[in-house]
Amino acid sequence: MATLGDLERTVMDLLWTTPEAMTANELRDAIAEAPSGEVGRELAVTTVLTVLSRLEKKGLVKRERDSRPHRYMSVTSREDHTAELMHEVLVTAPDREAVLARFIGSVSEAEAQTLRKLLGGS
Amino acid sequence: MATLGDLERTVMDLLWTTPEAMTANELRDAIAEAPSGEVGRELAVTTVLTVLSRLEKKGLVKRERDSRPHRYMSVTSREDHTAELMHEVLVTAPDREAVLARFIGSVSEAEAQTLRKLLGGS
DNA sequence: CGGCATGTTCTACGATATGTAGAAGAACAA
């Protein structure tokens, strides 16, 4: 189960919200530029690179190796990743019906509405 | 985010599937008795107790302190816990609608059916 | 009342994950 640390999470968030593939340097700068509420962290580029390698090993990140400053990007969208995680969690329980029942109870009305729409007919 | 290790998971599974509160010794024996597919593990009781303490600290387990061999039980049902986890995962993404859309795509038809039923009226 | 069982807490050590980064190696521009 791919659980992410704080920094790993921060990096993934940046990769997920940036349309373009990013270099380690760009990421380092982006992290320094007030990432969501955190203290602006001045990290060494090597730190970012290490994290990227680890994320790559986990299959969450891929990189363009040919372009010289390697450019990194996420393998899946945040939405796909999140949905996958949710599913992984769901299947850990034998009684999925019961889990879904409770899950439904925890979502907002708006989300319930969305679900109805998505589940549509049949 | 409460991520569980393998042994912690095993213990929770036992507590979740056993109606009665259990003592550390009972748990040790239950673990030794072929837990789901694993190699029968002969653990020291202290090991089980340590794990139970950690699970207690995480809020997943509570114990009856008055009865002398303390009896341990889960705080929530597995279904509640799982549903909670799913929700925690869901809210990590800004675009929940999109996540739900993908999530729906990943569930089985039977589960989709269940969801329709649950979402039924308005 | 004083040991003996039985049970709980403290302390600890190895393994893995993660944050962090220096040192060393590779590649490219001049």
Next chain:
DNA sequence: TTGTTCTTCTACATATCGTAGAACATGCCG
């Protein structure tokens, strides 16, 4: 080829988890 830039290797600190011995507590049996 030499300096600059980037990547990889190696390393250390902290946290979590599996594992359990040592020490402490408690109640039962004589």
